[in-house]
Amino acid sequence: MAQRSETPTTRRVAVVGTGYVGLTTGACLASLGHHVQCCDVDRTKVERLSRGEVRIHEPGLGQLVRDGIRSGRLEFTHSSTAAVRRAEAIFLCVPTPMAPDGSANLAQVESAVREVRDHLPADSLLVTKSTVPVGTAARLSELLDRRDVAVVSNPEFLREGLAVRDFLNPDRIVVGTASAAAARRVSELYARLEAPTVHTDSASAELIKYAANCFLATKLSYVNDLAELCERVGADIGGITECMAHDHRIANSFLRPGPGWGGSCLPKDTAALLHAAEAIGADLPLVRAAVEANRRHQRRVVDKVVAMCGGSVTGVRVGMLGLAFKAGTDDLRDSPAIAVARRLAELGANLIAFDPALRGDEPGIPAGVSLADSAYQVAKGAGAVLVLTDWPEFRDLDWPQMVGLAEKPVIIDTRNLVDPRVLERAGAVFCGTGRAPNRDSGEL
Numbered sequence: 001m002a003q004r005s006e007t008p009t010t011r012r013v014a015v016v017g018t019g020y021v022g023l024t025t026g027a028c029l030a031s032l033g034h035h036v037q038c039c040d041v042d043r044t045k046v047e048r049l050s051r052g053e054v055r056i057h058e059p060g061l062g063q064l065v066r067d068g069i070r071s072g073r074l075e076f077t078h079s080s081t082a083a084v085r086r087a088e089a090i091f092l093c094v095p096t097p098m099a100p101d102g103s104a105n106l107a108q109v110e111s112a113v114r115e116v117r118d119h120l121p122a123d124s125l126l127v128t129k130s131t132v133p134v135g136t137a138a139r140l141s142e143l144l145d146r147r148d149v150a151v152v153s154n155p156e157f158l159r160e161g162l163a164v165r166d167f168l169n170p171d172r173i174v175v176g177t178a179s180a181a182a183a184r185r186v187s188e189l190y191a192r193l194e195a196p197t198v199h200t201d202s203a204s205a206e207l208i209k210y211a212a213n214c215f216l217a218t219k220l221s222y223v224n225d226l227a228e229l230c231e232r233v234g235a236d237i238g239g240i241t242e243c244m245a246h247d248h249r250i251a252n253s254f255l256r257p258g259p260g261w262g263g264s265c266l267p268k269d270t271a272a273l274l275h276a277a278e279a280i281g282a283d284l285p286l287v288r289a290a291v292e293a294n295r296r297h298q299r300r301v302v303d304k305v306v307a308m309c310g311g312s313v314t315g316v317r318v319g320m321l322g323l324a325f326k327a328g329t330d331d332l333r334d335s336p337a338i339a340v341a342r343r344l345a346e347l348g349a350n351l352i353a354f355d356p357a358l359r360g361d362e363p364g365i366p367a368g369v370s371l372a373d374s375a376y377q378v379a380k381g382a383g384a385v386l387v388l389t390d391w392p393e394f395r396d397l398d399w400p401q402m403v404g405l406a407e408k409p410v411i412i413d414t415r416n417l418v419d420p421r422v423l424e425r426a427g428a429v430f431c432g433t434g435r436a437p438n439r440d441s442g443e444l
Protein backbone atom coordinates (compact mmCIF):
# COMPACT_ATOMS: atom_id res chain seq x y z
CA MET A 1 0.00 0.00 0.00
CA ALA A 2 1.32 3.46 -0.87
CA GLN A 3 0.33 6.83 0.56
CA ARG A 4 -0.17 9.50 -2.11
CA SER A 5 2.84 11.68 -2.68
CA GLU A 6 3.04 12.25 -6.43
CA THR A 7 2.97 15.76 -7.81
CA PRO A 8 -0.44 16.44 -9.34
CA THR A 9 -0.29 16.53 -13.12
CA THR A 10 -3.00 17.56 -15.55
CA ARG A 11 -3.95 14.80 -17.99
CA ARG A 12 -6.28 14.25 -20.92
CA VAL A 13 -8.89 11.70 -19.93
CA ALA A 14 -11.84 10.03 -21.68
CA VAL A 15 -14.80 8.48 -19.87
CA VAL A 16 -16.99 5.95 -21.70
CA GLY A 17 -20.51 5.86 -20.20
CA THR A 18 -22.07 8.76 -18.30
CA GLY A 19 -24.21 7.00 -15.68
CA TYR A 20 -23.78 7.21 -11.91
CA VAL A 21 -20.14 6.13 -12.09
CA GLY A 22 -19.06 7.64 -15.42
CA LEU A 23 -20.56 11.07 -14.92
CA THR A 24 -19.23 11.27 -11.38
CA THR A 25 -15.79 10.14 -12.56
CA GLY A 26 -15.75 12.66 -15.41
CA ALA A 27 -16.99 15.62 -13.37
CA CYS A 28 -14.72 14.85 -10.41
CA LEU A 29 -11.61 14.31 -12.55
CA ALA A 30 -12.34 17.65 -14.27
CA SER A 31 -12.67 19.27 -10.84
CA LEU A 32 -9.23 17.85 -10.00
CA GLY A 33 -7.81 19.73 -12.99
CA HIS A 34 -7.84 17.12 -15.75
CA HIS A 35 -9.29 17.66 -19.23
CA VAL A 36 -12.14 15.20 -19.62
CA GLN A 37 -14.17 14.10 -22.64
CA CYS A 38 -17.19 11.98 -21.65
CA CYS A 39 -19.08 9.93 -24.19
CA ASP A 40 -22.34 8.03 -24.13
CA VAL A 41 -24.37 6.09 -26.68
CA ASP A 42 -27.50 7.84 -25.39
CA ARG A 43 -27.65 10.96 -27.55
CA THR A 44 -30.41 12.62 -25.54
CA LYS A 45 -28.33 12.25 -22.41
CA VAL A 46 -25.30 13.75 -24.16
CA GLU A 47 -27.34 16.73 -25.37
CA ARG A 48 -28.70 17.35 -21.88
CA LEU A 49 -25.31 16.97 -20.22
CA SER A 50 -23.73 19.35 -22.74
CA ARG A 51 -26.24 21.94 -21.51
CA GLY A 52 -25.31 21.14 -17.91
CA GLU A 53 -28.55 19.25 -17.23
CA VAL A 54 -28.09 16.28 -14.90
CA ARG A 55 -31.18 14.10 -14.59
CA ILE A 56 -30.02 11.71 -11.87
CA HIS A 57 -30.54 12.58 -8.22
CA GLU A 58 -26.95 12.93 -7.00
CA PRO A 59 -26.10 15.79 -4.62
CA GLY A 60 -23.45 18.18 -5.95
CA LEU A 61 -23.09 16.46 -9.31
CA GLY A 62 -25.09 18.98 -11.35
CA GLN A 63 -23.02 21.88 -10.04
CA LEU A 64 -19.76 20.03 -10.64
CA VAL A 65 -20.80 19.28 -14.23
CA ARG A 66 -21.74 22.92 -14.88
CA ASP A 67 -18.48 24.13 -13.30
CA GLY A 68 -16.55 21.67 -15.46
CA ILE A 69 -18.26 22.83 -18.65
CA ARG A 70 -17.66 26.49 -17.75
CA SER A 71 -13.97 25.84 -17.06
CA GLY A 72 -13.62 24.19 -20.47
CA ARG A 73 -12.27 21.03 -18.84
CA LEU A 74 -15.40 18.89 -19.21
CA GLU A 75 -16.99 18.02 -22.55
CA PHE A 76 -19.59 15.54 -23.76
CA THR A 77 -19.90 13.71 -27.05
CA HIS A 78 -21.81 10.73 -28.39
CA SER A 79 -18.75 9.58 -30.29
CA SER A 80 -16.48 7.28 -28.31
CA THR A 81 -13.84 7.41 -31.01
CA ALA A 82 -13.72 11.22 -30.82
CA ALA A 83 -13.56 11.09 -27.01
CA VAL A 84 -10.62 8.70 -26.83
CA ARG A 85 -8.55 10.05 -29.73
CA ARG A 86 -6.35 12.34 -27.65
CA ALA A 87 -6.78 10.74 -24.21
CA GLU A 88 -3.95 9.34 -22.13
CA ALA A 89 -6.36 7.39 -19.92
CA ILE A 90 -9.72 5.96 -21.00
CA PHE A 91 -12.11 5.02 -18.20
CA LEU A 92 -14.68 2.32 -18.99
CA CYS A 93 -17.83 3.04 -16.95
CA VAL A 94 -20.47 1.09 -18.86
CA PRO A 95 -23.03 -1.25 -17.29
CA THR A 96 -22.26 -4.87 -16.39
CA PRO A 97 -25.80 -6.09 -15.63
CA MET A 98 -26.82 -9.51 -14.39
CA ALA A 99 -27.29 -12.09 -17.16
CA PRO A 100 -30.19 -14.57 -16.78
CA ASP A 101 -27.76 -17.18 -15.34
CA GLY A 102 -26.51 -14.72 -12.69
CA SER A 103 -23.17 -13.99 -14.36
CA ALA A 104 -21.98 -10.46 -15.17
CA ASN A 105 -22.97 -9.59 -18.72
CA LEU A 106 -19.87 -8.06 -20.30
CA ALA A 107 -21.41 -7.33 -23.71
CA GLN A 108 -21.40 -3.55 -23.22
CA VAL A 109 -17.81 -3.53 -21.93
CA GLU A 110 -16.63 -5.60 -24.88
CA SER A 111 -18.53 -3.58 -27.43
CA ALA A 112 -17.10 -0.34 -25.99
CA VAL A 113 -13.59 -1.78 -26.29
CA ARG A 114 -14.22 -2.89 -29.89
CA GLU A 115 -15.46 0.62 -30.73
CA VAL A 116 -12.38 2.38 -29.44
CA ARG A 117 -9.53 -0.08 -29.90
CA ASP A 118 -8.29 1.26 -33.22
CA HIS A 119 -8.52 4.86 -32.03
CA LEU A 120 -6.61 4.66 -28.76
CA PRO A 121 -3.44 6.76 -28.83
CA ALA A 122 -0.12 4.96 -28.54
CA ASP A 123 0.92 4.37 -24.95
CA SER A 124 -2.52 5.11 -23.51
CA LEU A 125 -4.20 3.36 -20.56
CA LEU A 126 -7.53 1.53 -20.72
CA VAL A 127 -8.88 1.77 -17.17
CA THR A 128 -11.79 -0.46 -16.14
CA LYS A 129 -14.07 1.14 -13.56
CA SER A 130 -17.05 -1.02 -14.39
CA THR A 131 -17.40 -3.92 -11.94
CA VAL A 132 -16.08 -6.94 -13.85
CA PRO A 133 -15.23 -10.54 -12.94
CA VAL A 134 -11.73 -11.85 -12.41
CA GLY A 135 -9.97 -12.36 -15.70
CA THR A 136 -11.69 -9.49 -17.52
CA ALA A 137 -8.54 -7.33 -17.76
CA ALA A 138 -6.72 -10.27 -19.36
CA ARG A 139 -9.65 -10.85 -21.73
CA LEU A 140 -9.82 -7.16 -22.69
CA SER A 141 -6.07 -7.13 -23.38
CA GLU A 142 -6.61 -9.94 -25.86
CA LEU A 143 -9.59 -8.19 -27.40
CA LEU A 144 -7.62 -4.96 -27.71
CA ASP A 145 -4.64 -6.67 -29.25
CA ARG A 146 -2.55 -3.55 -28.67
CA ARG A 147 0.82 -4.12 -27.01
CA ASP A 148 1.22 -0.37 -26.53
CA VAL A 149 -1.98 0.00 -24.43
CA ALA A 150 -2.07 -1.17 -20.80
CA VAL A 151 -5.34 -2.43 -19.34
CA VAL A 152 -5.68 -1.35 -15.70
CA SER A 153 -8.35 -2.42 -13.24
CA ASN A 154 -9.49 0.48 -11.05
CA PRO A 155 -12.76 -0.56 -9.35
CA GLU A 156 -15.07 2.11 -7.98
CA PHE A 157 -16.56 2.00 -4.49
CA LEU A 158 -18.85 5.06 -4.48
CA ARG A 159 -22.37 4.83 -3.11
CA GLU A 160 -25.35 6.29 -4.95
CA GLY A 161 -26.67 9.42 -3.31
CA LEU A 162 -23.14 10.12 -2.05
CA ALA A 163 -21.32 9.64 -5.34
CA VAL A 164 -19.40 12.93 -5.48
CA ARG A 165 -18.47 12.85 -1.81
CA ASP A 166 -17.31 9.24 -2.01
CA PHE A 167 -15.33 9.79 -5.22
CA LEU A 168 -13.48 12.78 -3.80
CA ASN A 169 -12.98 11.19 -0.36
CA PRO A 170 -12.38 7.51 -1.08
CA ASP A 171 -11.50 5.05 1.68
CA ARG A 172 -8.99 3.56 -0.76
CA ILE A 173 -7.98 3.64 -4.40
CA VAL A 174 -7.28 0.27 -6.00
CA VAL A 175 -5.04 0.03 -9.06
CA GLY A 176 -4.60 -3.41 -10.56
CA THR A 177 -1.98 -4.05 -13.23
CA ALA A 178 1.27 -5.93 -13.68
CA SER A 179 2.90 -2.80 -15.08
CA ALA A 180 4.47 -0.54 -12.42
CA ALA A 181 4.59 2.34 -14.91
CA ALA A 182 0.87 2.02 -15.74
CA ALA A 183 0.00 1.80 -12.03
CA ARG A 184 1.98 4.97 -11.34
CA ARG A 185 0.28 6.84 -14.19
CA VAL A 186 -3.22 5.88 -13.02
CA SER A 187 -2.34 6.77 -9.40
CA GLU A 188 -1.16 10.18 -10.58
CA LEU A 189 -4.63 10.96 -11.89
CA TYR A 190 -5.83 10.84 -8.27
CA ALA A 191 -2.80 12.62 -6.81
CA ARG A 192 -4.91 15.45 -5.42
CA LEU A 193 -6.98 13.04 -3.31
CA GLU A 194 -5.89 12.02 0.17
CA ALA A 195 -6.39 8.28 0.10
CA PRO A 196 -4.37 5.12 0.55
CA THR A 197 -3.66 3.49 -2.79
CA VAL A 198 -3.44 -0.25 -3.16
CA HIS A 199 -1.28 -1.39 -6.08
CA THR A 200 -2.03 -4.96 -6.96
CA ASP A 201 -2.44 -7.32 -9.88
CA SER A 202 -5.54 -7.00 -12.05
CA ALA A 203 -7.19 -10.25 -10.85
CA SER A 204 -6.94 -9.17 -7.21
CA ALA A 205 -8.25 -5.69 -8.04
CA GLU A 206 -11.23 -7.22 -9.83
CA LEU A 207 -11.95 -9.53 -6.91
CA ILE A 208 -11.58 -6.78 -4.25
CA LYS A 209 -14.68 -5.09 -5.62
CA TYR A 210 -16.84 -8.23 -5.37
CA ALA A 211 -15.32 -9.13 -2.01
CA ALA A 212 -16.36 -5.76 -0.56
CA ASN A 213 -19.91 -5.74 -1.97
CA CYS A 214 -20.55 -9.35 -0.95
CA PHE A 215 -19.27 -8.67 2.55
CA LEU A 216 -21.66 -5.73 2.87
CA ALA A 217 -24.57 -7.84 1.60
CA THR A 218 -23.71 -10.63 4.05
CA LYS A 219 -23.51 -8.18 6.96
CA LEU A 220 -26.96 -6.85 6.08
CA SER A 221 -28.53 -10.29 5.73
CA TYR A 222 -27.12 -11.20 9.14
CA VAL A 223 -28.70 -8.10 10.66
CA ASN A 224 -32.03 -8.83 8.97
CA ASP A 225 -31.85 -12.45 10.19
CA LEU A 226 -31.26 -11.15 13.72
CA ALA A 227 -34.23 -8.81 13.28
CA GLU A 228 -36.41 -11.79 12.32
CA LEU A 229 -35.25 -13.60 15.46
CA CYS A 230 -35.98 -10.51 17.59
CA GLU A 231 -39.58 -10.50 16.36
CA ARG A 232 -39.99 -14.13 17.46
CA VAL A 233 -38.42 -13.78 20.89
CA GLY A 234 -39.70 -10.31 21.74
CA ALA A 235 -36.29 -8.56 21.65
CA ASP A 236 -35.55 -5.19 20.04
CA ILE A 237 -33.06 -5.08 17.16
CA GLY A 238 -32.37 -1.35 17.73
CA GLY A 239 -30.76 -1.90 21.12
CA ILE A 240 -28.90 -4.95 19.89
CA THR A 241 -27.24 -3.26 16.90
CA GLU A 242 -26.47 -0.21 19.03
CA CYS A 243 -24.55 -2.42 21.45
CA MET A 244 -22.85 -4.32 18.62
CA ALA A 245 -21.71 -1.01 17.11
CA HIS A 246 -19.76 -0.12 20.28
CA ASP A 247 -17.38 -2.91 19.34
CA HIS A 248 -14.95 -1.19 16.96
CA ARG A 249 -14.32 -4.50 15.18
CA ILE A 250 -18.00 -4.54 14.12
CA ALA A 251 -18.38 -0.75 13.63
CA ASN A 252 -21.46 1.35 13.24
CA SER A 253 -22.35 0.93 9.59
CA PHE A 254 -24.54 -1.45 7.63
CA LEU A 255 -26.36 -2.46 10.79
CA ARG A 256 -29.78 -0.97 10.04
CA PRO A 257 -32.43 -3.62 9.39
CA GLY A 258 -34.87 -3.06 6.56
CA PRO A 259 -36.95 -4.66 3.83
CA GLY A 260 -33.90 -6.45 2.42
CA TRP A 261 -30.98 -4.98 0.50
CA GLY A 262 -31.17 -3.96 -3.12
CA GLY A 263 -29.88 -1.50 -5.68
CA SER A 264 -28.07 -1.71 -8.96
CA CYS A 265 -25.03 -3.47 -7.52
CA LEU A 266 -25.29 -5.66 -4.40
CA PRO A 267 -27.83 -8.06 -5.99
CA LYS A 268 -25.99 -8.40 -9.30
CA ASP A 269 -22.53 -8.55 -7.72
CA THR A 270 -23.47 -11.28 -5.22
CA ALA A 271 -25.00 -13.26 -8.10
CA ALA A 272 -21.93 -12.72 -10.31
CA LEU A 273 -19.48 -13.85 -7.62
CA LEU A 274 -21.54 -16.95 -6.89
CA HIS A 275 -21.71 -17.72 -10.59
CA ALA A 276 -17.97 -17.22 -11.06
CA ALA A 277 -17.20 -19.49 -8.09
CA GLU A 278 -19.57 -22.17 -9.34
CA ALA A 279 -18.00 -22.06 -12.80
CA ILE A 280 -14.71 -23.28 -11.32
CA GLY A 281 -16.33 -25.80 -8.99
CA ALA A 282 -15.98 -23.60 -5.90
CA ASP A 283 -18.72 -22.40 -3.58
CA LEU A 284 -19.30 -19.46 -1.25
CA PRO A 285 -21.99 -20.82 1.08
CA LEU A 286 -22.10 -17.67 3.22
CA VAL A 287 -22.80 -15.42 0.25
CA ARG A 288 -25.34 -17.91 -1.07
CA ALA A 289 -27.12 -17.90 2.30
CA ALA A 290 -27.07 -14.08 2.37
CA VAL A 291 -28.80 -13.95 -1.02
CA GLU A 292 -31.41 -16.53 0.00
CA ALA A 293 -32.06 -14.74 3.30
CA ASN A 294 -32.55 -11.50 1.39
CA ARG A 295 -35.30 -13.07 -0.72
CA ARG A 296 -37.00 -14.27 2.46
CA HIS A 297 -36.75 -10.83 4.09
CA GLN A 298 -38.46 -9.19 1.10
CA ARG A 299 -41.22 -11.85 1.20
CA ARG A 300 -41.65 -11.27 4.94
CA VAL A 301 -42.57 -7.64 4.29
CA VAL A 302 -45.45 -8.76 2.08
CA ASP A 303 -46.54 -11.35 4.66
CA LYS A 304 -46.60 -8.65 7.34
CA VAL A 305 -48.73 -6.34 5.22
CA VAL A 306 -51.18 -9.15 4.53
CA ALA A 307 -51.33 -10.09 8.24
CA MET A 308 -51.73 -6.47 9.33
CA CYS A 309 -54.59 -6.10 6.83
CA GLY A 310 -56.45 -9.01 8.43
CA GLY A 311 -55.33 -11.79 6.09
CA SER A 312 -55.94 -10.27 2.65
CA VAL A 313 -54.93 -7.16 0.72
CA THR A 314 -57.37 -7.71 -2.14
CA GLY A 315 -59.01 -4.35 -2.83
CA VAL A 316 -57.10 -2.70 0.02
CA ARG A 317 -55.58 0.69 -0.68
CA VAL A 318 -51.95 0.36 0.46
CA GLY A 319 -49.94 3.57 0.70
CA MET A 320 -46.21 3.20 0.05
CA LEU A 321 -43.62 5.66 1.30
CA GLY A 322 -40.60 5.25 -0.94
CA LEU A 323 -39.89 3.28 -4.10
CA ALA A 324 -36.13 3.84 -4.46
CA PHE A 325 -33.80 1.16 -3.07
CA LYS A 326 -32.57 3.53 -0.37
CA ALA A 327 -32.76 7.19 0.60
CA GLY A 328 -30.78 9.77 -1.34
CA THR A 329 -31.33 8.29 -4.78
CA ASP A 330 -33.94 8.04 -7.52
CA ASP A 331 -32.59 4.67 -8.64
CA LEU A 332 -35.27 1.96 -8.80
CA ARG A 333 -33.01 -0.82 -10.07
CA ASP A 334 -33.52 -3.95 -7.95
CA SER A 335 -35.28 -1.95 -5.27
CA PRO A 336 -36.85 -4.06 -2.49
CA ALA A 337 -39.73 -1.55 -2.50
CA ILE A 338 -40.45 -2.37 -6.15
CA ALA A 339 -40.34 -6.13 -5.42
CA VAL A 340 -42.81 -5.64 -2.56
CA ALA A 341 -45.05 -3.44 -4.75
CA ARG A 342 -45.14 -6.06 -7.53
CA ARG A 343 -46.15 -8.82 -5.12
CA LEU A 344 -48.81 -6.70 -3.40
CA ALA A 345 -50.23 -5.76 -6.81
CA GLU A 346 -50.40 -9.47 -7.71
CA LEU A 347 -52.34 -10.04 -4.50
CA GLY A 348 -54.89 -7.45 -5.55
CA ALA A 349 -53.85 -4.40 -3.48
CA ASN A 350 -54.46 -0.88 -4.83
CA LEU A 351 -51.10 0.83 -4.53
CA ILE A 352 -50.34 4.50 -4.20
CA ALA A 353 -46.77 5.63 -3.63
CA PHE A 354 -44.72 8.73 -2.90
CA ASP A 355 -40.98 9.08 -3.24
CA PRO A 356 -39.40 12.53 -2.93
CA ALA A 357 -36.76 11.92 -5.60
CA LEU A 358 -39.02 10.60 -8.36
CA ARG A 359 -40.28 12.74 -11.22
CA GLY A 360 -42.72 10.06 -12.32
CA ASP A 361 -41.23 9.20 -15.71
CA GLU A 362 -38.48 6.92 -14.40
CA PRO A 363 -38.38 3.45 -15.93
CA GLY A 364 -39.19 0.70 -13.45
CA ILE A 365 -42.33 1.97 -11.72
CA PRO A 366 -44.58 -1.12 -11.82
CA ALA A 367 -47.92 -0.98 -13.60
CA GLY A 368 -50.69 -0.59 -11.06
CA VAL A 369 -48.73 1.78 -8.80
CA SER A 370 -50.04 5.33 -8.94
CA LEU A 371 -47.81 8.14 -7.80
CA ALA A 372 -48.93 10.72 -5.26
CA ASP A 373 -47.57 14.25 -4.84
CA SER A 374 -47.08 13.96 -1.10
CA ALA A 375 -46.87 11.51 1.77
CA TYR A 376 -50.16 12.84 3.13
CA GLN A 377 -51.91 12.01 -0.14
CA VAL A 378 -50.56 8.47 0.22
CA ALA A 379 -52.05 8.15 3.71
CA LYS A 380 -55.47 9.50 2.74
CA GLY A 381 -58.01 6.68 2.82
CA ALA A 382 -55.32 3.98 3.10
CA GLY A 383 -56.04 0.61 4.67
CA ALA A 384 -52.33 0.40 5.53
CA VAL A 385 -49.27 2.66 5.16
CA LEU A 386 -45.95 1.04 4.41
CA VAL A 387 -42.55 2.77 4.95
CA LEU A 388 -40.07 1.23 2.52
CA THR A 389 -37.31 3.76 1.85
CA ASP A 390 -35.33 5.41 4.63
CA TRP A 391 -35.82 9.03 3.55
CA PRO A 392 -35.32 11.22 6.67
CA GLU A 393 -38.32 13.34 5.61
CA PHE A 394 -40.58 10.35 6.26
CA ARG A 395 -39.45 10.33 9.89
CA ASP A 396 -40.31 14.02 10.19
CA LEU A 397 -43.88 13.76 8.86
CA ASP A 398 -46.79 14.75 11.09
CA TRP A 399 -47.58 11.14 11.98
CA PRO A 400 -50.72 11.84 14.04
CA GLN A 401 -52.04 13.58 10.90
CA MET A 402 -50.94 10.66 8.71
CA VAL A 403 -52.73 8.20 11.00
CA GLY A 404 -55.81 10.41 11.07
CA LEU A 405 -55.97 10.57 7.26
CA ALA A 406 -55.86 6.78 6.87
CA GLU A 407 -59.02 4.70 6.70
CA LYS A 408 -57.39 2.23 9.08
CA PRO A 409 -54.50 3.28 11.35
CA VAL A 410 -52.16 0.48 10.23
CA ILE A 411 -48.46 1.37 9.80
CA ILE A 412 -45.78 -1.09 8.67
CA ASP A 413 -42.44 0.67 9.13
CA THR A 414 -39.85 -1.64 7.53
CA ARG A 415 -37.01 0.83 8.22
CA ASN A 416 -37.88 1.55 11.89
CA LEU A 417 -37.87 5.25 10.98
CA VAL A 418 -40.86 6.55 12.88
CA ASP A 419 -40.85 7.02 16.66
CA PRO A 420 -43.09 4.22 18.05
CA ARG A 421 -44.20 6.47 20.94
CA VAL A 422 -45.65 8.97 18.46
CA LEU A 423 -47.50 6.19 16.62
CA GLU A 424 -48.76 4.75 19.90
CA ARG A 425 -50.13 8.12 21.03
CA ALA A 426 -51.78 8.57 17.62
CA GLY A 427 -53.66 5.29 18.16
CA ALA A 428 -51.92 3.39 15.36
CA VAL A 429 -51.52 -0.34 15.09
CA PHE A 430 -47.96 -0.71 13.88
CA CYS A 431 -45.01 -3.01 13.38
CA GLY A 432 -41.41 -2.52 12.30
CA THR A 433 -38.49 -4.80 11.48
CA GLY A 434 -36.99 -6.63 14.44
CA ARG A 435 -39.40 -5.47 17.08
CA ALA A 436 -42.76 -6.71 18.24
CA PRO A 437 -45.97 -5.13 16.85
CA ASN A 438 -47.67 -2.88 19.43
CA ARG A 439 -51.01 -4.67 19.08
CA ASP A 440 -52.72 -7.34 17.11
CA SER A 441 -54.28 -5.93 13.94
CA GLY A 442 -57.41 -7.92 14.84
CA GLU A 443 -58.07 -5.26 17.47
CA LEU A 444 -59.02 -2.77 14.76
Ligand SMILES: NC(=O)C1=CN([C@@H]2O[C@H](COP(=O)(O)OP(=O)(O)OC[C@H]3O[C@@H](n4cnc5c(N)ncnc54)[C@H](O)[C@@H]3O)[C@@H](O)[C@H]2O)C=CC1
Pocket residue numbers: 016017018019020021022039040041042045080093094095096108111112115129130131132156157158159160264265
Ligand atom coordinates in the same frame (compact mmCIF):
# COMPACT_ATOMS: atom_id res chain seq x y z
N1 LIG B 1 -24.08 2.73 -9.58
C1 LIG B 1 -23.14 2.63 -8.67
O1 LIG B 1 -23.30 3.10 -7.54
C2 LIG B 1 -21.86 1.91 -8.94
C3 LIG B 1 -21.67 1.19 -10.11
N2 LIG B 1 -20.49 0.52 -10.34
C4 LIG B 1 -20.29 -0.20 -11.59
O2 LIG B 1 -20.06 0.77 -12.63
C5 LIG B 1 -20.60 0.32 -13.87
C6 LIG B 1 -21.57 1.37 -14.40
O3 LIG B 1 -22.65 1.49 -13.51
P1 LIG B 1 -23.64 2.75 -13.52
O4 LIG B 1 -22.87 4.01 -13.63
O5 LIG B 1 -24.57 2.55 -12.38
O6 LIG B 1 -24.40 2.49 -14.90
P2 LIG B 1 -25.54 3.39 -15.58
O7 LIG B 1 -26.50 2.45 -16.15
O8 LIG B 1 -26.00 4.44 -14.63
O9 LIG B 1 -24.76 4.15 -16.76
C7 LIG B 1 -24.06 3.52 -17.77
C8 LIG B 1 -24.01 4.41 -19.00
O10 LIG B 1 -23.18 3.79 -19.98
C9 LIG B 1 -23.74 4.09 -21.26
N3 LIG B 1 -23.18 3.16 -22.26
C10 LIG B 1 -23.44 1.85 -22.45
N4 LIG B 1 -22.68 1.36 -23.45
C11 LIG B 1 -21.90 2.37 -23.90
C12 LIG B 1 -20.92 2.51 -24.92
N5 LIG B 1 -20.54 1.48 -25.67
N6 LIG B 1 -20.35 3.71 -25.10
C13 LIG B 1 -20.71 4.78 -24.36
N7 LIG B 1 -21.65 4.71 -23.38
C14 LIG B 1 -22.23 3.53 -23.14
C15 LIG B 1 -25.22 3.98 -21.03
O11 LIG B 1 -25.96 4.67 -22.05
C16 LIG B 1 -25.36 4.65 -19.65
O12 LIG B 1 -25.57 6.05 -19.78
C17 LIG B 1 -21.25 -1.05 -13.57
O13 LIG B 1 -20.31 -2.05 -13.86
C18 LIG B 1 -21.49 -1.00 -12.08
O14 LIG B 1 -21.48 -2.28 -11.49
C19 LIG B 1 -19.45 0.57 -9.45
C20 LIG B 1 -19.58 1.28 -8.29
C21 LIG B 1 -20.78 2.01 -7.94
Ligand SMILES: O=C(O)[C@H]1O[C@H](OP(=O)(O)OP(=O)(O)OC[C@H]2O[C@@H](n3ccc(=O)[nH]c3=O)[C@H](O)[C@@H]2O)[C@H](O)[C@@H](O)[C@@H]1O
Pocket residue numbers: 131156157158159160161213216220253254255256257258259260261262263264265266325326327
Ligand atom coordinates in the same frame (compact mmCIF):
# COMPACT_ATOMS: atom_id res chain seq x y z
O1 LIG C 1 -20.90 -1.33 -6.37
C1 LIG C 1 -21.74 -0.49 -6.16
O2 LIG C 1 -22.56 -0.08 -6.97
C2 LIG C 1 -21.88 0.13 -4.81
O3 LIG C 1 -22.82 -0.69 -4.07
C3 LIG C 1 -23.10 -0.21 -2.75
O4 LIG C 1 -23.63 1.11 -2.80
P1 LIG C 1 -25.16 1.42 -3.19
O5 LIG C 1 -25.67 0.40 -4.15
O6 LIG C 1 -25.20 2.85 -3.57
O7 LIG C 1 -26.02 1.22 -1.88
P2 LIG C 1 -25.72 1.00 -0.32
O8 LIG C 1 -25.65 2.28 0.38
O9 LIG C 1 -24.59 0.06 -0.14
O10 LIG C 1 -27.07 0.24 0.10
C4 LIG C 1 -27.38 -1.02 -0.47
C5 LIG C 1 -28.67 -1.56 0.10
O11 LIG C 1 -28.49 -1.90 1.47
C6 LIG C 1 -29.51 -1.29 2.26
N1 LIG C 1 -28.97 -0.97 3.61
C7 LIG C 1 -27.79 -0.33 3.75
C8 LIG C 1 -27.28 -0.07 5.01
C9 LIG C 1 -27.99 -0.46 6.15
O12 LIG C 1 -27.58 -0.27 7.32
N2 LIG C 1 -29.18 -1.10 5.96
C10 LIG C 1 -29.70 -1.37 4.73
O13 LIG C 1 -30.79 -1.97 4.61
C11 LIG C 1 -29.91 -0.05 1.48
O14 LIG C 1 -31.19 0.40 1.87
C12 LIG C 1 -29.84 -0.58 0.06
O15 LIG C 1 -31.01 -1.29 -0.29
C13 LIG C 1 -21.79 -0.13 -1.96
O16 LIG C 1 -22.06 0.42 -0.67
C14 LIG C 1 -20.77 0.75 -2.68
O17 LIG C 1 -19.54 0.76 -1.97
C15 LIG C 1 -20.54 0.18 -4.09
O18 LIG C 1 -19.64 0.99 -4.81
